[in-house]
Every structure is written in C-alpha cells, then in structure tokens.
Amino acid sequence: MYWDRECETMSREQLRALQLERLKLTIERVYRNVSFYRQRFAEMGIKPSSIRSLEDLRRLPFTTKQDLRDNYPFGLFAVPMSDVVRVHASSGTTGKPTVVGYTQNDINTWAELIARSLVCAGATKFDVVQNAYGYGLFTGGLGLHFGAERLGATVVPVSGGNTQRQLMLMQDFGTTILTCTPSYALYMAEEGQKMGLDFKKLPLKAGIFGAEPWSERMRQQLEEKLDLMALDIYGLSEIMGPGVAMECQAKQGMHIFEDHFIPEIINPETGEVLPPGEEGELVITTITKEAFPLIRYRTRDITRIDPEPxxxxxxxxxxxxxxxxxxxxxxxxxVNVFPSQVESVLLEFGETEPHYLLVVDRKANLDYLEIWVEVAEHMFSDTVRKLEDLEQRLRERIESVLGISARVKLVEPNTIPRSEGKAKRVVDRRQI
Known part of the structure; x- marks a missing residue:
C-alpha cells in the first residue's frame, strides 16, 4: 500500500533525473537569496552553472549546526519573512536554538511526507492516531499531526506526558496507531501493566517511534509489551522534522524520500563520501524546501545507506x-561508545529491563564507565550469587562488544528516572 505510488516506486533513472532538476533549482535559489551560501560558493569558485550532475554535489560545501547558530535567527532563510507561515526551533545543548522556517508549500510537503510515512506503517483514514510527541517548537507533535490529518485519520493530539490520561484515552478512543519516542512507549507499557491493562485487548496495530536512537532489541520489547508493530521514523528539525525517512513493514531500514532529499554518507573525520553500504555520518541536501533549504547538512547521525531493492x-x-x-x-x-550499543547488549539477556544509564567519570586522569541497569522483576528477588553471576556475564559481554571494560551496577526496578520525551542515557561527570 502506498500514499503516492508514482513517487514512491519510480525507477532509479527517473528519480535521479528528478533529483538533478530539483537540485539545480535549489542551488540557484540559495545562491540568489542566501548571502551565506553565495559567499561560501564564491570562496570555492562555484556558481549554480557548475552543478551539471548529481556527482557535482560533492563539490559543494557542508553546512553545520554551527552555521545555523552563527546566522541566528533568520539569516539562512531563502524567502522574505512575509512568506514564512511557521517557525520551529530545536533546543540545542548550548547557546541559542537553531531556527527553521516553512512556507505554506513547505508545510504542505511535510504533511504529504508524514502521510506517506503513516501509510508505510499500514495506516489509513480509518485509523485513530494517538500523537504523544510534544507539541510546540519541537517539530514532532505538529509534524505528525498535520500528516495524520492529511491522511484523513482521526488525530488525538494528546502530546507528551500525563501517562494515566494517555492510557485512558487509548482505551476509550480505540487508538490504533501510537506515535511517540520509543522510551516513552516503554514507560506507557510499564504503567499500563501496573494498572492491569491488557494491551492485547486494545486495537493498537502499529507504533511510529522516533526522535532518539533505539535498537532492534528495544523493538522486540515494544512489540511484546504493547502488542503492536514497532516502526522507526527519522527526521530532524533542520531538514524538516519527522518524515525525512520511514521504515516500511519489511523492517529492513527506513526509506529516505529521495524525491525531496539527497542523502550521502561521509567519513565524519575527513568528509570523504563513502560508497553505499559503508557506515558513516549522514549528510542531507534538501531539494524542495523553499523557506529553509540546506546544502549538504551534516546531521551527525551515524548510519549507512542500503541501495538494495x-x-x-x-x-x-x-x-x-x-x-x-x-x-x-x-x-x-x-574507544568510541554509543548508548545504543550498550542497550543491545543489555537486552540480549532477558534478565534486565530496557532502562539504563551510562555514568562516565575520571579518576587519576583515567576514564571509567559504569553502567546502571534495572534488573527484571523476577530476577531482583533472586539470590545474591545469581545477581553477581548476571553482573559478571553482562560485564564480559560488554567488554567483548565494546572493547573496553565497564563496571555494571544492577539496580532495583523503577529506580532509573523515566522520561516522557527523549530518554537521558548518559551522565558524563568528567565535565563537572
């Protein structure tokens, strides 16, 4: 089932021709209307006429989040503010937020791509979509909202938080599609279990989970506890918001909607473009955005492109x-360590819960990693010897996968703070 069969199934030749046409128009737009790009292109001796093929894309400069901050708030907009109908902003870790703008056409395109994403998950106009992403300057809530309305589905704009109400509405409104962060979905599952809620008796059929990295092991947990199909959605506010890429029901990666975005994978250290299949940093060029087009934006997200049918x-x-x-x-x-790597190891065992915290500290100029993980309820009441054995097995497996030793600290169920948004996975005391 497709939302837009013509666009979603066009041949690679057609798609590349469309990408080149739209890329050329985008380059002309930013060269004409955005002084930042005009200056960067001039420094590199590039003019719009220099772009004659998709391979020429790699000649263009990267755009970084720092560039967005340096041009705060509207310096990278390619249209006058009178044409901007909405702005969103990402919180960022330091300083002022990064601001993005949308024309009415941009909003319409976004809604189309979210509708396309929902259909990837099997949604139709007959579904009830409970949208538990946060509304406001964060792109998640409003992005999913407009797309679900575009599909014609019934939207429950509950936003994040107030979990008891979430579960009540889920039962009373007959929710069939849940949209939120995967960590919050697990939290809802836990709270529902405490209430005696049997998710198998609910009409839930799919969950669209994004805004934070999550593992295949977490998918298994979500599907088992919520009795639904758990699918991954990808996006970032700088590029558009959710709906840049979406997993279909084959669960073999997220289709990036190439009629609107051109993806590249680069070596994050050198900037070299890597061939399909190699893991590196995802770089995206927007080719249909009007208000806030971005050229070769470094997402900092680590992934790989799968070109196989x-x-x-x-x-x-x-x-x-x-x-x-x-x-x-x-x-x-x-050693480079990603929280999702640790999560995959922890969930292999079945004796821990998918709630953990990485605590990094420095003693005598050496870094130490301590992993706090909640023990499954049935394990916590077990003997001290069995818990010590679990700690040792986890420690050995983590060292095998990550290549470093770490202390494992088993904690009681419900000890690690829960999040109704993005889960906090790391406490780095080295910066204190």
Missing part, C-alpha cells in the same frame, strides 16, 4: 537504524 516495492534507498551521533558519542579510553 526492498520487498515492499518502494524504490527509494533505505538508511539503516541510527546507531548514534558523531558529536555525542562517548570516547572512553580512546
């Missing part, structure tokens, strides 16, 4: 699950 029939390439970010990965004693 998908069983669903969609011809757009897929990006594999995001394994982490090149700018927030932990470097511990010279």
């Amino acid at each position: 998908c069983s669903c029939g969609r011809t757009h390439v897929r990006i594999r699950r995001i394994t982490g970010r090149s700018d927030d990965m932990l470097i511990i004693r010279g």
